[in-house]
Amino acid sequence: MPFLELNRVSVSYSNTPVLRDINLYVERGEIVTLVGANGAGKSTLVKAISGLVRSQTGEILVNGEPIQRLPPSARLRLGIAHVPEGRQIFSGMTVMENLRLGAHASPADVIAERFEAVWRLFPVLKARQAELAGNFSGGQQQMLAIARGLMSGPRILLLDEPSLGVAPLLVNEIFKLIRTLRDRGITTILAEQNARQALAIADRAYVFENGKVALSGLSKDLLDSPEVASRYLGIGSGTAVSEMTSAKLAERLRTALSVVA
Amino acid sequence: MWDFVQICVGGLAVGAIYAVIALGFSLVFRVTGAINLSQGGFAVIAAMLGYTFAVTFGFPLWIAIPVAVGLTTLGGMILGNFTFVPALERLSTANILMLTAGLLTMIQGFTLVIWGSQPYAMPPFSGEAPLVFGPIRLPSQSIWVFGSTAACICGLWLLITRTKLGRALRACAENPTAASLMGVDVRRMTLFSFGLATFIAAVAGVMVAPTTSLQFDTGGLFTISGFIAAVIGGITSFPGAVIGGVFLGLTTQIATAYISSLFATAIALVALLAILVWRPSGLLQSRVRRRHDVRENLKASMHMARLAGGAARIFAILAFAIGLLLPLAVTDNGILSGIVIAGILFMTLMGLDVLMGYAGQVSLGQAGFMAIGGYTSGYLTVNYGVTPVVGVVAGIVLSLGCALILSIVTLRLRGLYLALATLTFGLLVDSCAVGFVGVTGGPSGLVGIPSFSVAGHEFASPRSMYYLVFGLDVVILVGLVGCMSSGFGRALRAIRTDQLAADALGINTVRYKLVAFLISAALASLSGSLYAHFFNFLSPEMVGTDRSLELVAMLIVGGEGTLFGSVLGALLLTLMPTIFQPLALYKTFVSGALLVCGFLYLPQGIYGALVHFVAQLTGNTTPKVTDVKAAGAHR
Numbered sequence: 001m002p003f004l005e006l007n008r009v010s011v012s013y014s015n016t017p018v019l020r021d022i023n024l025y026v027e028r029g030e031i032v033t034l035v036g037a038n039g040a041g042k043s044t045l046v047k048a049i050s051g052l053v054r055s056q057t058g059e060i061l062v063n064g065e066p067i068q069r070l071p072p073s074a075r076l077r078l079g080i081a082h083v084p085e086g087r088q089i090f091s092g093m094t095v096m097e098n099l100r101l102g103a104h105a106s107p108a109d110v111i112a113e114r115f116e117a118v119w120r121l122f123p124v125l126k127a128r129q130a131e132l133a134g135n136f137s138g139g140q141q142q143m144l145a146i147a148r149g150l151m152s153g154p155r156i157l158l159l160d161e162p163s164l165g166v167a168p169l170l171v172n173e174i175f176k177l178i179r180t181l182r183d184r185g186i187t188t189i190l191a192e193q194n195a196r197q198a199l200a201i202a203d204r205a206y207v208f209e210n211g212k213v214a215l216s217g218l219s220k221d222l223l224d225s226p227e228v229a230s231r232y233l234g235i236g237s238g239t240a241v242s243e244m245t246s247a248k249l250a251e252r253l254r255t256a257l258s259v260v261a
Numbered sequence: 262m263w264d265f266v267q268i269c270v271g272g273l274a275v276g277a278i279y280a281v282i283a284l285g286f287s288l289v290f291r292v293t294g295a296i297n298l299s300q301g302g303f304a305v306i307a308a309m310l311g312y313t314f315a316v317t318f319g320f321p322l323w324i325a326i327p328v329a330v331g332l333t334t335l336g337g338m339i340l341g342n343f344t345f346v347p348a349l350e351r352l353s354t355a356n357i358l359m360l361t362a363g364l365l366t367m368i369q370g371f372t373l374v375i376w377g378s379q380p381y382a383m384p385p386f387s388g389e390a391p392l393v394f395g396p397i398r399l400p401s402q403s404i405w406v407f408g409s410t411a412a413c414i415c416g417l418w419l420l421i422t423r424t425k426l427g428r429a430l431r432a433c434a435e436n437p438t439a440a441s442l443m444g445v446d447v448r449r450m451t452l453f454s455f456g457l458a459t460f461i462a463a464v465a466g467v468m469v470a471p472t473t474s475l476q477f478d479t480g481g482l483f484t485i486s487g488f489i490a491a492v493i494g495g496i497t498s499f500p501g502a503v504i505g506g507v508f509l510g511l512t513t514q515i516a517t518a519y520i521s522s523l524f525a526t527a528i529a530l531v532a533l534l535a536i537l538v539w540r541p542s543g544l545l546q547s548r549v550r551r552r553h554d555v556r557e558n559l560k561a562s563m564h565m566a567r568l569a570g571g572a573a574r575i576f577a578i579l580a581f582a583i584g585l586l587l588p589l590a591v592t593d594n595g596i597l598s599g600i601v602i603a604g605i606l607f608m609t610l611m612g613l614d615v616l617m618g619y620a621g622q623v624s625l626g627q628a629g630f631m632a633i634g635g636y637t638s639g640y641l642t643v644n645y646g647v648t649p650v651v652g653v654v655a656g657i658v659l660s661l662g663c664a665l666i667l668s669i670v671t672l673r674l675r676g677l678y679l680a681l682a683t684l685t686f687g688l689l690v691d692s693c694a695v696g697f698v699g700v701t702g703g704p705s706g707l708v709g710i711p712s713f714s715v716a717g718h719e720f721a722s723p724r725s726m727y728y729l730v731f732g733l734d735v736v737i738l739v740g741l742v743g744c745m746s747s748g749f750g751r752a753l754r755a756i757r758t759d760q761l762a763a764d765a766l767g768i769n770t771v772r773y774k775l776v777a778f779l780i781s782a783a784l785a786s787l788s789g790s791l792y793a794h795f796f797n798f799l800s801p802e803m804v805g806t807d808r809s810l811e812l813v814a815m816l817i818v819g820g821e822g823t824l825f826g827s828v829l830g831a832l833l834l835t836l837m838p839t840i841f842q843p844l845a846l847y848k849t850f851v852s853g854a855l856l857v858c859g860f861l862y863l864p865q866g867i868y869g870a871l872v873h874f875v876a877q878l879t880g881n882t883t884p885k886v887t888d889v890k891a892a893g894a895h896r
């Protein structure tokens with residue numbers, strides 16, 4: 001039995017369908033990435049799993065138990081933590097307060113050890129724990145948002161666009177971090193527009209198009225298939241096309257010049 | 262010198278109460294982003310309960326007071342759970358403001374039914390003898406007032422900054438979506454903050470009870486003072502609430518002592534307007550900005566109910582015919598007069614709809630322009646014998662002048678601060694109407710205003726007045742409908758949806774807002790004049806702040822942004838007391854309850870419900886909500 005399973009899940013916002021009949025599963029300890037264009041429904045799917053939006057039909061199962069009727073707080077207690085798009089940290093509060101809120105639904109006796117774990121992963125945050133979170137850079141805010149998610153002691157981490165608005169160097173660090181978390185037994189669902197990097201670290205991937213799963217499979221297979229990569233991910237053959245165009249252009253220039261000469 | 266200190270002490274005691282109520286405003290606003298006007302009502306309920314337990318039943322104070330506060334808080338939470346909390350999920354903030362105004366009316370009506378309309382005076386907690394410090398005399402009750410204020414401030418501060426619950430409350434204030442991801446139950450926190458604000462108001466009520474006489478409608482005064490105090494200070498800031506309350510208390514007391522008791526309020530209000538010009542968002546600003554989630558955009562665009570073209574034409578003709586034939590069917594002069602009044606108010610409402618429904622500029626002081634129009638026209642016809650038409654025109658000119666001056670303040674403001682500035686304007690006109698006895702006749706009103714007449718033809722009977730008003734309404738309505746379907750209406754709606762975006766599109770937002778404001782002022786003035794001529798009398802409470810709030814309620818109950826819809830609200834709220842005369846005691850309660858239910862169950866107003874009904878009847882699936890909503894939801 002998969003750890004998390006979605007059967008024919010549909011979501012619409014005021015009668016406009018956004019997700020249609022999504023089937024998806026995630027095994028324990030996997031990194032699964034959801035890729036696709038802007039507006040393809042990745043974020044909505046993540047929200048449906050965490051309970052921010054309600055799915056109209058279908059079921060969402062964790063360990064075989066349906067959770068689609070539970071409020072976000074109950075899903076959090078089942079170990080589903082959602083690190084939302086755009087970070088959504090509490091910018092008027094200190095790092096410490098943000099992290100404490102992350103553990104809001106957890107019993108008091110585990111909070112100290114969660115802090116220990118988070119400080120080990122993010123020494124920067126420990127050094128700046130009394131500062132206002134709003135003063136941090138985009139990358140540091142993303143780190144804080146992930147740390148805040150980890151404070152609930154999740155078994156499944158939902159990461160929505162963690163690379164958005166983050167400097168490239170820090171993006172690498174965040175992706176490295178996701179692998180580290182997997183080594184500690186945290187299952188991760190990663191919704192990303194930065195498809196190449198997401199596929200590089202993920203085990204499996206689902207490609208979204210217009211609210212449907214267009215493709216799914218092992219991420220290395222998806223990366224290796226040039227046709228898939230160009231059609232859905234905008235990588236791979238795209239560069240080949242532009243090389244061809246520039247070669248043609250050079251050719252035409254040369255002939256034009258020779259005529260003049 | 263000692264006199265001055267004595268006056269300041271008095272001002273501080275009054276200010277302390279305002280500050281406590283303002284704290285409640287701040288608290289609810291910070292957690293929910295909405296204004297809760299019902300608090301003043303709870304303060305009075307708690308005081309009345311305290312009186313009943315302590316004086317009528319003879320319980321000792323240490324039992325009576327906590328029980329009164331406890332019962333009020335409990336009642337408030339139950340009421341909040343079924344009204345305020347569900348409304349937050351469905352209504353725009355402006356509608357929630359009016360919903361809580363409805364709650365306030367309902368609570369006042371409840372107080373009226375239980376305790377009647379006579380004033381109550383509670384004995385001071387620790388005897389009548391004042392405390393004497395050298396030349397300063399301090400009423401013993403003010404020690405209680407200061408003490409409880411300090412306790413409320415400290416308690417709230419500790420709760421907010423030092424506890425897990427407080428952290429969760431702050432999280433809801435800053436970002437409700439993220440808070441719910443942290444496992445915070447946002448709905449429960451909302452209810453808790455509502456209950457806590459009720460508790461604070463109840464404490465303020467029982468503490469202030471011995472220093473003043475309380476009546477069923479004192480709650481409105483508490484609410485307005487608390488609201489003003491909260492906004493002066495900066496609504497998101499707790500220290501700001503305290504500063505605002507103390508400022509308001511001190512200004513009123515000093516103005517009363519040194520200038521005139523009649524103008525004390527007016528002076529405080531002018532000071533307030535000056536502050537709003539200087540600091541458009543209050544004295545203290547919180548460093549935390551509330552995040553606007555997508556839900557709020559959705560709610561902002563929910564108001565547009567439209568009939569399909571063909572059906573609209575049929576219904577317009579039908580409505581015109583009904584309007585034309587109505588006086589033949591209605592023979593009762595009382596009811597016909599009620600309809601005439603509704604028709605007169607409809608003129609103000611159409612202007613208000615242009616301002617609120619289209620341009621999205623909240624106005625809680627529209628009756629102020631009615632007052633200017635009514636008193637100008639009344640004064641000129643009574644004292645100088647000019648014809649009513651000249652009086653009406655003079656009123657409109659004066660109103661436009663006042664609107665221009667007021668626009669210096671209002672054009673800079675948005676949202677709540679705009680609501681406050683317009684409320685202040687209404688209160689200012691109100692207190693001038695009371696204060697300038699020579700012109701307005703003061704509180705007892707201006708008598709002997711002649712009936713309206715044009716070229717010797719007098720509109721004295723309700724029926725003749727009906728046709729005059731009906732004709733004017735139709736002309737104005739047709740004119741405005743034309744206006745609103747042109748580029749002007751589109752520009753206004755763009756401003757309502759997103760002022761910044763409208764600016765970026767090259768829409769001169771300042772000019773459009775000003776024009777909308779002037780239209781609304783002129784129409785309100787016209788309707789105020791006709792109102793005075795129809796009654797042959799005008800008194801301050803006929804065109805006071807209660808009227809302003811009632812106007813907004815009529816507009817929203819009828820259907821905002823539809824121009825026509827508000828006439829339904831006007832008819833409903835005007836005719837109800839006439840038809841249910843025998844139940845006059847329950848009138849306030851019922852009209853409050855009706856408002857609250859209207860907001861909860863008919864968020865698009867009666868007009869919206871009718872449109873929906875017609876669309877279902879004809880099988881016409883007109884999209885009830887415009888595309889803006891779908892676009893907003895896609896985020």
